[in-house]
Amino acid sequence: MITLLQSDNFILDSLVKFVQMSGFMAFFADGGWKFIIMIAIACLLLYLAIKKQFEPLLLLPIAFGMLLTNLPGAGMFHSEFFAGGHVDWAQFAAGKAGLLDVLYLGVKLGVYPCLIFVGVGAMTDFGPLIANPKSFLLGAAAQLGIFATFIGAYALGFEPNQCGSIGIIGGADGPTSIFLTAKLAPELLGPIAIAAYSYMALVPVIQPPIMRALTTEKERKIKMSQLRQVSKTEKILFPIIITVIISLFLPDAAPLVGCLMLGNLMKECGVVDRLSKTVQNELMNIVVIFLGISVGATATADSFLNTQTLFILCLGILAFSGGTAGGVLLAKVMNLFAKEGNKINPLIGSAGVSAVPMAARVSQVEGQKADPSNFLLMHAMGPNVAGVVGSAVAAGILLAFFG
Amino acid sequence: MDKFANVGWPEMLLMALIGFVLVFVVLVLLIYIMKAMGWVFTRQKKAAKVAEKGAAADVHDAISDQEIAAAIITALKLYKSNLHDRESEMLTINRITRAYSPWNSKIHGLTQVPERK
Numbered sequence: 001m002i003t004l005l006q007s008d009n010f011i012l013d014s015l016v017k018f019v020q021m022s023g024f025m026a027f028f029a030d031g032g033w034k035f036i037i038m039i040a041i042a043c044l045l046l047y048l049a050i051k052k053q054f055e056p057l058l059l060l061p062i063a064f065g066m067l068l069t070n071l072p073g074a075g076m077f078h079s080e081f082f083a084g085g086h087v088d089w090a091q092f093a094a095g096k097a098g099l100l101d102v103l104y105l106g107v108k109l110g111v112y113p114c115l116i117f118v119g120v121g122a123m124t125d126f127g128p129l130i131a132n133p134k135s136f137l138l139g140a141a142a143q144l145g146i147f148a149t150f151i152g153a154y155a156l157g158f159e160p161n162q163c164g165s166i167g168i169i170g171g172a173d174g175p176t177s178i179f180l181t182a183k184l185a186p187e188l189l190g191p192i193a194i195a196a197y198s199y200m201a202l203v204p205v206i207q208p209p210i211m212r213a214l215t216t217e218k219e220r221k222i223k224m225s226q227l228r229q230v231s232k233t234e235k236i237l238f239p240i241i242i243t244v245i246i247s248l249f250l251p252d253a254a255p256l257v258g259c260l261m262l263g264n265l266m267k268e269c270g271v272v273d274r275l276s277k278t279v280q281n282e283l284m285n286i287v288v289i290f291l292g293i294s295v296g297a298t299a300t301a302d303s304f305l306n307t308q309t310l311f312i313l314c315l316g317i318l319a320f321s322g323g324t325a326g327g328v329l330l331a332k333v334m335n336l337f338a339k340e341g342n343k344i345n346p347l348i349g350s351a352g353v354s355a356v357p358m359a360a361r362v363s364q365v366e367g368q369k370a371d372p373s374n375f376l377l378m379h380a381m382g383p384n385v386a387g388v389v390g391s392a393v394a395a396g397i398l399l400a401f402f403g
Numbered sequence: 404m405d406k407f408a409n410v411g412w413p414e415m416l417l418m419a420l421i422g423f424v425l426v427f428v429v430l431v432l433l434i435y436i437m438k439a440m441g442w443v444f445t446r447q448k449k450a451a452k453v454a455e456k457g458a459a460a461d462v463h464d465a466i467s468d469q470e471i472a473a474a475i476i477t478a479l480k481l482y483k484s485n486l487h488d489r490e491s492e493m494l495t496i497n498r499i500t501r502a503y504s505p506w507n508s509k510i511h512g513l514t515q516v517p518e519r520k
Contacts, residue, residue, distance in 0.1 A: 133437035136430040143426045147419040154415045160407045163415070239488050241436060249429050386430070393429050397422045402407075 028074030029192035035072050036302035042067035042296075042302070045194070047122065054201035058174060058292050063297025069100060076100040077297040081187060082108055089254045094286025100297040103290050107182050107189070107298075112291040113175035114259040120175070120286030120388070121239070121263025128279040128382040130234050131227040134334070134344075135352075139328035139386025142352025145170030145323025145395050149315050150398075156311050162184050163396035166312055169196045170319030172203070172355040178295060179256060180395045186403050190299030190401060193310040195316035203358045204365075206317065207324045207350050213367055214328045215346045219335075222345040224379045235268040246393060252403060253396025260392065321354065327383060328353035344379075351380040 019025060026032050049056040069077040077100035081088045087108060091097055106112040129135050150167030158166060165181040165188055177196040181189050195343035199206065212220075239261035247254035266276040327349030335343050347366050349358040363380035 046493065130437060130441065133434040133441065136434045136437070140427045140430040147423045150419050150422075153413065154412075160410050160418075163424060219491075228445065231444055231448075234440060237440060238437075241440070242433065245436065246429060249432075252455060285432060366408075389433075390426055393421065394426050397425050401418055401422065 002234055002252075006113055021072040021073065022120050023071055027185075028030045031094045031301075032072070034305050035070050037305060038299070038301045039067060039072035042070065044217065048198075048201075050274065053098045055197045057288055059201070060196050061289050061292025062197065062296035062299075065100065065293035066190070066299045067296075068293070068301055069297040069357045074098075077104065078189075079300055079303065081297065085186065085312055100402060103122075104294040104297060106287075106290055107178060107187065107294050110182060110255060112294075113179035113182075114255050115283060115287045116258055117259040117289065117392075118263040118266075119287070120356070121260040121265075121380050122280045124264055124267075124385055124388070125381070126238050126264060126385055127235060128378050129385050130230045130238055132379070132382050134234040135348075135382030136353040136389070137334065138327050138330055138344075138349045139388075139390040140352075140384035141349065142323040142327035142354075142383070142387050144172065144326030144392050145319040145321065145353065146391070146394050146398075148322040149319035150234070151319055152315055153311075156315070158308070159185070159313075162188055163400040164402050166315050167319065168192075168391070168395055169199065169316045170323045170353070171387070171394060172196070172200055172320060172323065172353040173327040173388060174200065176256060176354075176391050176395045179289065180398060182268070183399060187303055188308070188312065190304055191312045192297065195333075198216055199316050199320050200358065201354045203320070203353075203355045204362050206320050207353075207359065207362050208366055210321055210324045211328055211347055211350050211362075213330070214325060217370060217381070218334070219346050220367065221374065222335075222343050222370070224343070224345055224348075224376070225341065227378060227382075236265065239265040242389065245317070246389070246396070250393060250396035250400065255272055255394050256392040257389065258396060260388065279350045286399070311332045323353035327387075345374070345376055347378040347382055348376055352383040352387040352390065354384070354391050356384050356388060357381065360384040373397045 008182050025329065027036055042063050045059055045066065048054040049059035049063055066075065076098035078091070078096075081097060081101055082104065087105065092101070146167040146169075146253065148167075149170050150163045153163035154160065154168040162185040165177075165185040168177045168180045169192060171177065174193065176195055178189065181192045185192075197307045243254075243258050243261040246257045263276075263279050266272050266279065328346045329349070331344045331346035331349035335346070345361045345363075345367060345371075348360075351363045353359050359382035360377055360383075364377040365374070367374045367376035
């Protein structure tokens, strides 16, 4: 009888223990409501990715990573293993690290963004930029958003290194934002990545009103002259020259620019088609999955549900708007000095905010609204890819300042 | 965050300005390099085109003399007129056989002439 009672107690205890250990109980514990909100946010992001198709290739894994990390008790990600900007290797050796901890190493060590840049490079045609190098100026002007936001973030009380990470959202370049934030302010990685990718998806909504407000009907109708043909040799030399020059100027930008240009060289040289196709497809897709899940995993309730996240989301809009305005305004200034027939349609200036090729498409669409016979896409691709280089340079500068 | 203890508004503004200017400096440098590269390549292309045009112009100059041209044309005319036409001696008429069909048969389509007996 005693044995049976003892056995009953054991079963009861086990059941109580099982219930207490379940994730459901954590919802009713102190601060458990945060998990519910984070799961709801993750579901909202999944809805945006699947139903609204907002950058689904990245937003979907990010949102799912967010969902996984906020399931109480699952222990898939431990932000404390990466506290203070260092990796606690002892925890990994002890086998305490979860799956997302292991995947996050690729972000923490700056591997994923660079691998993605190899793929981006292999998919980018720098021909329009080589044909019209002045596009570099528009790509540089569009980085205004980065530095304006940098100041704005400081005004809102962020630390200087965090300001750099928040500002880079204006580069409209996901891998660059993640690369820089993982180095400067890893605690803000979740909100910054989500802001960067969400606003990149919203480029067709954010940019057109600013473009129309800053240009006249006459300016929007400007037709640009045909770009010259670029030889294969020029296309091969371009990535080599850019890598050498930028890496010598800004060694901190070398990983990003080097990888971008490596991918481009693979594409342009025409002798490593297999590698080029691999980095464009298989490698890119695999890394995107890892990057998305692990970045989403950093969006824990404690790091996400605070006023800082709200500020970052607001500053993200400022960053994109500032970049758009910077590019358009510089194009207008360049027109003051350009001869008739060599004028630039200011609409292509907005494409300087990276977000390849969405921003260039926005320029094309807005140009055609003003004059349906005007084709700006190829002209806008110049500043667009210059923006990628420009944001990588800006990231290198911020890393040199605060790294 | 002691590292940034001495960083205030003046430093932040200055860093933003320097950063923005640096982006421009690097990219302007790239513009000049790209322009130089473009200049070299377009010059090479132009030189190749001029050489091509020059070769064509030389040929044109050689026969620009009307008398020479007339002499060449006359010689060609005489040469051709002296040549006899030569048939290929190849028969090109082939017998074509078609499958019989009563639909286009004249014998069925026409009224036959009555036989006089």
